[in-house]
Amino acid sequence: MNLYLIGPRGCGKSSVGRLLAEALKRPWVDLDERIQATAGTSISEIFANHGQGHFRELESNALTLLARETAGVPHVVSLGGGAVLRPENRRVIESSGVTALLIAEPKVLVERLLADPATSTQRPALVDPRDKHWSLLEETEHVLALRMPTYQQCANLKLDTSHLTVPEVVQQILRWVERVDSSLLTPSRGADA
Numbered sequence: 001m002n003l004y005l006i007g008p009r010g011c012g013k014s015s016v017g018r019l020l021a022e023a024l025k026r027p028w029v030d031l032d033e034r035i036q037a038t039a040g041t042s043i044s045e046i047f048a049n050h051g052q053g054h055f056r057e058l059e060s061n062a063l064t065l066l067a068r069e070t071a072g073v074p075h076v077v078s079l080g081g082g083a084v085l086r087p088e089n090r091r092v093i094e095s096s097g098v099t100a101l102l103i104a105e106p107k108v109l110v111e112r113l114l115a116d117p118a119t120s121t122q123r124p125a126l127v128d129p130r131d132k133h134w135s136l137l138e139e140t141e142h143v144l145a146l147r148m149p150t151y152q153q154c155a156n157l158k159l160d161t162s163h164l165t166v167p168e169v170v171q172q173i174l175r176w177v178e179r180v181d182s183s184l185l186t187p188s189r190g191a192d193a
Contacts, residue, residue, distance in 0.1 A: 002067070002074050002097030003177070006154060008081045008144055010109035010116070011102040015166045016173070017078035023170055024177075027070075030078045035062050043080075056086060063089055067096040084154045085147070093154065098180065100173055101155035104162040106140045113140075156180070 003020070005013040014030050021028030035058050036042055046055045059080060066077065077097070083089055093099060104112070113136060134142070152158070157176050161169050 002070055003076045003173075004093050004097050004099045005076070005078045005102055006081075006084050006093075006099055006151060007102040008104075008109055008140070008147065008151075010112035010140075011104050012112075012161050012166060012169060013078040013102055016102060016161075016169050017076050019166055019170045020173055021076035023174060024076060026074055026076050028076045028078070029066060029070075031059065031062055031066065031083060032078075032080045034066070035059060035080075038062065056082070059083055060086055060089055063092050067092050070096070081143075081147070084150050090150075090154055098156045099154050100157040100159060100176070101151050102159055102161050102169065103151070104160060106137060106144060108162045109140050109144075110137050 003024070003026075005017050005020075007013055017028050017030065032043060035046075035055075039046055039058060041049075043055060046058065059082075063079075063083060066075075070077075074097070079093075084093065157173065157180075159169060159172055164172070
């Protein structure tokens with residue numbers, strides 16, 4: 001079973017995923033990075049040139065392929081913030097793993113996004129700027145309010161990362177994994193990939 005990390009931008013899915021995979025001696029995949037590598041362009045360029053619908057198709061295809069590829073060799077998988085929006089993606093995730101929801105206060109998410117240089121170059125706006133002039137905080141609050149019910153529905157574990165370091169988040173997830181499914185703690189063949 002894969003261990004999927006879900007949640008909004010800035011909650012730490014990539015940083016936590018990388019360190020968690022090391023601790024579990026499992027391969028790690030950042031689905032957004034895989035999509036960008038396959039497409040040969042950034043997610044913001046995919047949105048700008050082809051629209052959000054096209055990106056969501058690429059995301060669904062990449063997730064389905066990843067779930068097939070990882071059968072028998074569990075991975076830690078960091079998913080993009082909107083990956084759980086499609087019902088077919090939620091079915092793939094549920095059938096191939098367990099899910100940890102990483103969340104943080106909107107103000108903290110914005111601070112983290114502003115500190116990340118990839119925010120402006122690789123991440124598209126999630127709300128239509130023609131509807132309203134959105135600040136990053138307003139956009140974050142709005143998107144979080146819309147997505148939180150779906151995040152909650154998908155989560156096997158919910159963890160607020162607002163006041164935790166990445167290693168602290170990893171330790172809490174490891175304790176949860178130990179209680180829920182200790183087989184995830186057993187390294188698999190091919191885990192050093």
